[in-house]
Amino acid sequence: MTTPDLFAQDPSSPELARAHELRKLLHQHAHQYYVLDAPLIPDAEYDRLFQALQAIEAAHPDWVTADSPTQRVGGKVLGQFATVRHAVPMLSIRTETDNQASGATSFDMRVRRELGLTETDPPIDYVVEPKFDGLAINLRYEQGVLIQATTRGDGESGEDVTQNIRTIGQIPLRLPSGTPDVLEVRGEVYMRRDDFERLNQTQRARIARGDKGEKTFVNPRNAAAGSVRQLDPAIAARRPLSFFAYGLGEVRGGCSGQQVFATHFELLQTLKQWGFPVSDLVRTASGAAGLVAYHQSIGQQRDQLGFDIDGVVYKVNSLAMQQQLGFATREPRWAVAHKYPAQEQLTTVLDIEVQVGRTGKMTPVVRLAPVFVGGVTVTNATLHNEDEARRKDVRIGDTVIVRRAGDVIPEVVSVLLEQRPAGARQFSMPHVCPVCGSAAAREPDEVDYRCVGGLFCGAQRKQAISHFAHRRAMDIEGLGEELVSVLVDLGLLNSVADLYHLSIDRLKGLVIREEPFVGKGGVMVTKTVTIQDDLANKLLKAIEQSRRRPVDRFVFGLGIRHVGESTARDLARFFGSVERIMAAHVETLLCVPELGAVTAQSVVSFFEQAQNVQTVASLLTQLELTLVQPQAVPPVLDFGNLIPRLLVKGLLTRGSKATQSLLDRFPTPDALLAAQGNGSLIIGSPEETVAMALAGSPWPQVLEQLAELGASWQGAKALATGGSPYAGKTVVLTGTFASMGREQLEQRFLALGAKVSKSVSRKTDFVVAGDKAGSKLDDALKLGVQVLREEDLKDLPGQA
């Protein structure tokens, strides 16, 4: 039915000539579109040409040629693939597993030795290229027409997947004239990451629709392999595959690789001219140093590439040298693959445990057989919550795929169901706390199970204390989790208040842990680690120093739910003292910017518990907390924002239920003030005065005056921080800085009236990028946010 050579046909028919013309055009445009990624005509125009050709071919089936673009899609469903013997074996190349530079240098040394070079000889030229994570394919062209495509198989023979490979737009079906009579091009079929994501999305949609036999893929490599080995070419045609050429197989007649090209690099350039996609990451490199540099450079770009790679490949560039080096058994001596640590690995699930967090949140965690993935050994991975655990359906004994992709945190990607041991039971969250035995329940509309034990629960008590000692809270150096655990178990520490009653006598000689190790003569001995005087003194000194900390760190350290670092700072700035926060009512708390009903209620609930009040009161007698930021900016209450906020929060608008009840209870501001005892609606000396002056007036007049004052206060605030280009701006810091720590820099910006935020958005004014800037810098560039380097900050005042 098909004729291999187009020119064997009668050229006199105008329709036939048109078909010929259309094929030529379509080949050209396909190359522009798929390979060069620079279409010259709109898709619709391409489709129009395509349909015109289809129409002619439908009328004259005998005119259809093997290389016709219409033949990319089509063919029939196969029962199985035919096995084809390779004319030239598809060898594998040796892999350097070493993830250090030594992999590159040892290859260079080996090559030099085998070529008989000495140290005085010039460095060897190499071609370096990424090692794509896909599957190797051999493309056979005869008289310039693609006639067969085969998988690598065992290297000697592979499977005939011609039908499916034809559907890949990047692979030319016909070559320009002047190519060898027989030409085999080898390369990698792979799937781009974005194509992979899109494919899985549509697959999920199909599954949701109930389509039988559809599934999602674990990774792009599997998707590519699955698609190439798809028996139904119509399905394969829907799969977005890509191709990179990197070498040759059999070549006969016309020009022959060995004779025409002097180097591998020239060969690749020629393949590119013939219409094959060649990666633009391919480079030449000189000597071991060049290899090392390339390995590093690609390693750094690895996560940003549009496709997966598992390493890089080094090839001796000179074909003459390649010939001289020859082969060792089944591997070329002139090439080597230098792999990166795998980012995905298989391992088994040893156990699934439940951890209890500071807030009582119960988190299921899988214990894994140690596995080296992404450069580190992973033994744990979180399942986050019950829903997530159900979705992934991980069970003890399962074989799972573990990933450490662009991020750092290991994650279970999926379970290999076919390897599940019989009788493996589905995981379910326990309904009691695994630590203290209290009830554990999941609130409606929440994903998390929580232990209700509170500080009765050992896990929560220990973590509450650790949190208090945290670097960003009271910063008690040397008081780590292990030590806290020991002290709590011994009954020396029952609450954070006990910290300030510890003495050297009580600490000295306490057993921290028993450590087994191999002693003399291979006998196992247990070593008892105890607290030495040195350590005890250090710890006591750190505790002593922590007596003087800013109010906001203390508030953060209390561990009130929903009150993190930032909210603690807001609270401290607004109220000025812990006592005032303790006395505050929900209504007062709602006046704090950025603080809503949920958090306000949480604060009130915390101080409704007698135990907490007792602990805090005890602490306050022990501590000399310092005021928040006694710097340039006074704790100014922004009236301009306050009024709309009070309105929005329903405190000052008639109509809403909350307002109504508030107004019923407090018909005038002074009634509210009186009800709050020592607290006042507005805190801080100037504002307090204002509030007093207003006492007695009805709400509407208060509002009016507040509005007036708001304007002048904003002016005052601008004055206070005026002159600084950062006043009122939102700044995000990323990376590390040479002149000072990040926290210090953060303080500087806060002092200048800037807001330091943790994530970049369109509302961010500046991103300050230090060394090793992370993804926030990318975000900044993406969103067009102004980026400052450390040296641009020279004008930061207060740089004592």
Next chain:
DNA sequence: TAGCCTCGAGTTCT
């Protein structure tokens, strides 16, 4: 009320 923008909380390993 939806759709940002942030913050809080939990997690891993060197």
Next chain:
DNA sequence: CTCGAGGCTA
């Protein structure tokens, strides 16, 4: 770093 959810704004 990521997820979920609180708070604010259009």
